[in-house]
Every structure is written in C-alpha cells, then in structure tokens.
Amino acid sequence: MHTLRSSLFALLFTCTPLFAVAAPATDTVDLKYEKFQLPNGLTVVVHEDHKAPVVAVSIWYHIGSADEPQGKTGFAHLFEHLMFSGSEHHKGSYLEAFDPIGATDMNGTTWFDRTNYFETVPTTAVDLALWMESDRMGHLLGAIGQKELDTQRGVVQNEKRQGENRPYGRVSELYLKNIFPTNHPYQHDTIGSMADLDAASLADVKAWFRCNYGAANTTLVLAGDITPAIARAKVMKYFGDIPAGPAVAHQQPWITPLGHRVDGVQHDHVAQTRIYRTWVVPQDGSDDALNLDLATTILGGGKSSRLYQRLVYRDKLVDDVSVSLSPFALASMLEIQADLKDGVDLAKVDAAIDEELKRFRAEGPSADELARAQVRYRGEFVRNVESVSDQARVLAEGQVYRDDPGAFRKDLSRIAAATVAGVRKAADTWLSRGDYHLKVLPAGKDFDPAAEDAKVASRAAMPGRPATVLPPARRYSVAQSGVDRSEGVPKVASFPTLQFPALQRARLKNGIEVVLAERHAVPVTQVELMFDAGYAADHGRRPGTAAFATSLLEESTKTLDSTEVAIRKERLGARIGAACGLDSCIASLNALEDRLVPSLALFADTVRNPAFKASDIARLREQHLAEIAQSKSSPMGVAQRILPPLLYGKEHAYGIPFDGLGSVADVKAMTAADFTAFQRDYLRPDNLKILVVGDTTLAGILPQLDAAFGDWQAPATPRPRKNLASVAVPAKPRLFLIDRPDAPQSLILAGLLVPSAKAPDYLTLRLANDALGGSFSSRLNMNLREDKHWAYGAHTMMSDTSGQGPMFFYAPVQTDKTAPSIAETLKEARAIVGDKPVTEAEIGNIRDMRVRALPGAYETSDAVLGTVTKIVKFGWPDDYVQTLKTRIEGVTPATAETALKEVVKPEAMTWVIVGDLRKIEQPVRALGIGDVEVLDADGHTVH
Structure with a gap:
C-alpha cells in the first residue's frame, strides 16, 4: 500500500501538465517601468524611484497552491519555507546574510497562483540580494535534506494550528470545499492538510523545485534607487547562467458559479454567530471583476454602504457587515460577511440582504454612489504605492497574472470610466447566481472540531475544466557565469546614509x-x-x-x-x-x-x-x-x-x-x-x-x-493627572491558566515590567531585547521555532510607554509541548542574565542590522509619522533619528547585559497560559515554577 502510494505520487510529480484538457482628479501616481527578458527566459521589470537609497527585490514564481497535485495540498507553501533554509553556496538560514545589511520588508508568501520572495535592501547591497536570490534559484537542492524538511514541516503545521486556534480560523478550508468543485484548482486552502504535509517527502521537494522553479517561469522586479541599465547588467551577471527549466503549464480561468444557494454550518469557539455568503465571479482584470469591485464598495464598503445602512442602522440586526471582492487569476470570490446580534433570526438577516441585492441588481448604484466608489479606488491606489516594495508588488502582479506590468493603468482607466449601467449589469449577472451560505455558530460543551470537520462534504466535480496551457515554445540559452560562487556572498563595502526630514x-x-x-x-x-x-x-x-x-x-x-x-x-x-x-x-x-x-x-x-x-x-x-x-x-x-x-x-x-x-x-x-x-x-x-x-x-x-x-479654546477646568507610579518587582513567579477547550495550541504570555521609553538607556534595552526574542534570529525564536519546531514563532515584545512598559514573552505552541515550552522560555530568560550573556557576535549583528536598516525604515509617510509621534510623545530630541546611528553603535555587550539584568527577572515573571486545561494543567503544575491558579476569561478565580 505504501509503495503503491509512493509510486502514484511520483507519477503526479512529473513535469507534464496535470490536465490535458470617478471623478476627475488632479493628483495621480504612475509607475514607469522598463521590461526585458534574459536569454534564459527570466522576465525582469525595473522601476526607478530615488526618494530613498533602497531597492525592492521581488521575485515571483508562477506556481502556487492551485497547481498542487491531489494528495499534496500545502506543498507550495511548505516549499516556500524550505527556500529560507539556505542554498548550496550559503549554508544555513537564508536570513543570516540579510540581517547584517539591514534588509527590511523581507519575507515570502504563497497564494493560489504564485509564490513570491522579497526584500528591500540598501542600494549598495543589491549585488548581495541578487546573489542570494539567484543562488537559491539555481543552486538549492544540495542544501535541502531530511532535517530541513522535517524542521519546516513542523513550523508549517504549527502555523496551521495557530490559524485554526483563532476565532473563525477554520472557515477558509470549509468554504473553499463548497464554493469550488472538487476538480477546481482553488478547492483547497494554501496551507493544506496535516495528512498531506506529513506525507511530503524529500523526493517530492526536489521534484517540485526541478519542475517549477526555472528561470523561464519567473518574474524579477527591481523597484527603487536603481536604473534599468544597471539592473540589466547585474541581473544578467547573477541569473544569466540559470537554466530556463521545463515549460510550466499554467491554469486557465474557470468560473464555476453555484447553480443555487448551498447552506453550510460550522461550530467553533466564537463569541457570536457570523454568516458568510460567497459567490464565484470572474477573474482578476476582467471588466466584470472591476465593476464588481465598485459594487462591493457601494454595497458594503463602510457606514454609508447599502447593507450597513440597512442591517446596522435601520433594522439593527447585525453589529457589523462588509462586502469584499477577492480577485484571483482563475476566478474571484465576492463575499458578504455579517456578525449577528444575539438572538437575531438569521432568516431576517438573509431576507434583508436579498432585498437589498435585488434592488441593486435592478437599479444599480446612484451616480453619487458610483463617484464615491471611484474616488475611493483611486485614493487607495495612490496610498498603496508609496513604498518601493508595494510598487514592485503591483508591477509583478500585472506581469505574472496578465503578462503586463502596466495592467494597473488599464484598471485605473476602466474604473474612472465605469458607468451606472455597467456596474448594475455585472451585479445582476453574477449576484443572481447561487451562493454558498455558511453559518458559524458558537460551540457547545460537547464540541469536537475533528468530528465536525470529518462531516464536511465537498462540492461535486464539474465538467468543462479548461486544459492547462504551456507557454509558447521558445529556444532558451544560458550565458557563461561571471560569478565565482565559491567566494561566497558579495561583501557590502559601504552603506547609504539615512535621509529623514528635519522637523x-x-x-x-x-x-x-x-x-x-x-x-x-x-x-x-x-x-x-x-x-x-x-x-x-x-x-x-x-x-x-x-x-x-x-x-x-x-x-x-x-x-x-x-x-x-x-x-x-x-x-x-x-x-x-x-x-x-x-x-x-x-x-x-x-x-x-x-x-x-x-x-x-x-x-x-x-x-x-x-x-x-x-x-x-x-x-x-x-x-x-x-x-x-x-x-x-x-x-x-x-x-x-x-x-x-x-x-x-x-x-x-x-x-x-x-x-x-x-x-x-x-x-x-x-x-x-x-x-x-x-x-x-x-x-x-x-x-x-x-x-x-x-x-x-x-x-x-x-x-x-x-x-x-486656531480659534479652538480650552475649558476652564484643569486637566487630570494619570497615575504612572513605579510598580515593585513581584516576590515570586505566578502562573495563571485559562481554559480553552479543544485548542490545538496553547498561548503562552509571560510578563515583566521595563523602564519608560523616556529612560536614558531605553534604546540599549531595545537592542538587547532583539537578542533575547525581538528578532527572527533571536534565542527564543531559534529555540522554539527552528530547533524544536514547536511554534510558528516565539518572541519577546516591548511597548513604548510613558510609564513602566510591559515586556511580553509570547509563544503560541502545540498543546503537547506547553510545559516544555514554558521550561525552554524560562531557560532562555535565565541564561541571558546568567551564564550565557549577550555576546559580541549577537550585539554586533543587531547593531549592523539596525543601523543599516535606517535608510529603508523611513521610506513611507506612515513610517515617518509613527516616529514623529514617538519623538513628540516621549520628549525625544528632534534629531533623534539623525543621531540613532551613533547611539546604536555605542551599545556594547556589557551595556546590553546591564540593561537586561535590570529588567529580566526570571523568578518574578507573571505567566498567563491559555489552552486546553484537560491536557496542560498537570504538566504545567509539575514544572514547579510557582503557584498555579485557574482563571476564567474575565480574570476571576475558578474554584
């Protein structure tokens, strides 16, 4: 049986296709770009923006969860994690090379139709970023072994548990099974099933890479402080010798509306009943999708929207209602979401929604409603392309999904030219079809999520799925490599200076x-x-x-x-x-x-x-x-x-x-x-x-x-004072447990108090905290995520406050590792103020990371405003940012150790653990850390 199953999976992972068959506006923002293709098929898009000395490097592989074979759900996302495990010429964590150069906005994501990896780096570090991206594109397999696979499998499975432990966190898996037919590429969610993740083998990993991660299936966008000429030379240097890879057949749009309303019910640990009504509608970039985008704003885009006015203001049936469009390459989803008031009859809510939809389908929007929606669309676009990383995202989406980096221009033009009749017609065409109606209800005492999920049926398969399409046949070639990769990652000899506006x-x-x-x-x-x-x-x-x-x-x-x-x-x-x-x-x-x-x-x-x-x-x-x-x-x-x-x-x-x-x-x-x-x-x-x-x-x-x-006058009454007196350190540790039955994870949150953000050595403490748990490569995260893979992430967090602030030790961990995770967290806290203080290597890496990230940290107005707010609130000097480099460079292991010892008191920590009491109480008590008390969700003692 096992051998047969493995053979079937091997067949599925061959590289052959899976299936044979507004209003006028004076303000505007344009993203001018140059597009070219290397001889090996790599598509490159370059956009110049010299407002800050940084470049966004964004690489998109045209492969996603929609392309996963049956029995391999979650594989594209699992592979994304593996891409951060190192490459043949840079062993170890991918992030290790980027921390010292101050990379910002660095991550990878997987969605139905693509997998992307991105970072924003100082202009002088573009060679390093391109070397790293090209090394894992062209030289990955030798660095991926069973250990790396098992580590990232555990991390992803805890990511799944963490999502499902949130209220309404089990919804997406259920509604995708019912919205799309079984044979639709979107029928399963991106994170996949536990069973399929368990089944993924090293052979599968290597086959996925060979089949899908070639140069000809990839788009690279460089946006920021770079020119097309410089970009072309650098990209050719680092990527030109990478093979095109096998031709990848791409899925084609397949709109599969329901023929009638389908009802579903899910129970979960939620506070109130929520309904989701979802329609399958046309794909991203289609005329109907754009008209439906405007329709969703008018129907449920805020307080003035029709459904909000009807359900919240007039009928008082729900606390909130929204309508949204999720556009994707093969099909889109239009969704109404409403949180019902206690005791409200669901039939009344549905009747009101249906009445408003019927009226909208018949009459369409008013001219004023349409104009307002058009202004909103333009305004959101202008705001969303300030950062170079967002600029790169917009250009990449256009290229990958629509073979046109400038697709956003067409969308803006069509939105501006939209008509009442066009929006009405699109709404009438698609909202007259069937929808999936999911009701999520608060769970009772006997709730069993596994048993309930096992009852879920999927929508039946449908005929007519379009055949995947191979790209046009083309002869590709590779260039001679001009890079000696044995020399390792390119050194960054200099870094740009910070640009921050004078206050x-x-x-x-x-x-x-x-x-x-x-x-x-x-x-x-x-x-x-x-x-x-x-x-x-x-x-x-x-x-x-x-x-x-x-x-x-x-x-x-x-x-x-x-x-x-x-x-x-x-x-x-x-x-x-x-x-x-x-x-x-x-x-x-x-x-x-x-x-x-x-x-x-x-x-x-x-x-x-x-x-x-x-x-x-x-x-x-x-x-x-x-x-x-x-x-x-x-x-x-x-x-x-x-x-x-x-x-x-x-x-x-x-x-x-x-x-x-x-x-x-x-x-x-x-x-x-x-x-x-x-x-x-x-x-x-x-x-x-x-x-x-x-x-x-x-x-x-x-x-x-x-x-x-200017004419606003203050009242005669005095302003009150807030009690921000110092709080003494507790005499002993305290542990409080809160029951969350059936939870797949436990949430560990432990607290200490730290000095005010106004304190002279506060910056030193912040940097020292990065070593403990404030950064990805911190001790706590490396322990619980990368070493033990008991958590998707574990961190220590500090809040900037006028009085003593909190330091939280945060770790959502799988239930059976709750007590061991508490022990490991306590071990890390004791070590850093005990026999394993912050090292020169740790603090040096943090200094480099923070100083070199400064040029990219203040690229957007939001980032500038956030820092100006702190400068004014805490009385920091106006040149706070301009002098940060000097003050960060002055932090040493000794000053970091002193700062940590003043606040990290392992034997005075207050712990709150939220989890399934039946499974965690005795192991936590057995730790013997301190007195354990059980509380309810209001903080009252449970006797």
Missing part, C-alpha cells in the same frame, strides 16, 4: 503646537491630532471610556449625522478616524492633496463638535460589547485582557485590559455625560499637539490648520 515647529494662534515633516513622494498629507490621554486616562472613571468616547468622534457632529459624515469622507477620498493607545488618543486625517482644505474642514468638525447622539451611542455600545466578546474568545485577546492588571495592579493607570475596551458592565452603564466629561478633560486644545507629514510645507499648512483649529 519644523510652529504654533497656531491659540498656542497649539504644530510639528511638520515634509514628504513629497505621493500627493497625500497626513494630519494627526495627538491628545495626552489613552486608555490610561480611564483611571478614576469607567474602564473603556477613552475607547468609546474616541470612537464617537467618527460619528455625528452637531450639524451632520454619522451617515452624512461617512458620505462626505468618501466624496473627498479622505480617511478620517480616531483611536486610543495606552498613553494617547489620536484623531487622524489622511487626505489627497487636491482635496486637503475641505478634508481638513470636515476633520475639524468631527473632532471639535461630536454630538454624542443617543442613537450613535446605542449602536456603538452594541459593537463595543461584541468586541469585548470577540476579544475574550481569542487566545491572545483574553491573555492581553488578563495579564496587565496582574502586572500593574488595579490602582495603576496601566492596570487595565490592554484592548482598552473595559468590562461589559461598564460599557452598558456609560452615558453621554461620561463622554462629554472625557472630552472636556482630555480632548481639548491645551492637551493637544498637531503632527503633519506629507506633501505640504509649513507656510502652506499653517494657515489651513489655523482656519480649522
């Missing part, structure tokens, strides 16, 4: 401070109002007030209801939002430059004149209660709610659940008076700094800000 400061006529960092890469300006408040401001009032009050800034003003606010944002293509963190509450505007003035006026109205209307409060109250329930159903969510009060104590301003949502009882009791009082105390002009990053100047933005905020 400019001014004040409005009422004294509000303005801090500007100019960025002219894209025609967008971001304005951030930072109030000294945050979840910590809840101390002395009902917990959750800050989050609730701030969320109301996105609702009605004294002259506009919440729907009109949403509509006006859409007409402007503006993003306006408000949210809190631990120390501050922020209202933000992201505006297209040609619409900045009216966007600022609307923004100011939402911040200065919130109405706190009873109807808005009632609606958001239900949503906040649902968020609390959702947070308590997530392993990480419940751990982050429980651990901070244990670390800080209830009298400290940080001794609250870190989601900031408060308790059910408090949210139910909040009134408009609570929010008015919070606004008076904290959301006021004398507690505010305005931060601006974007396509503007101080002379240009100051009058506009003065018009919006």
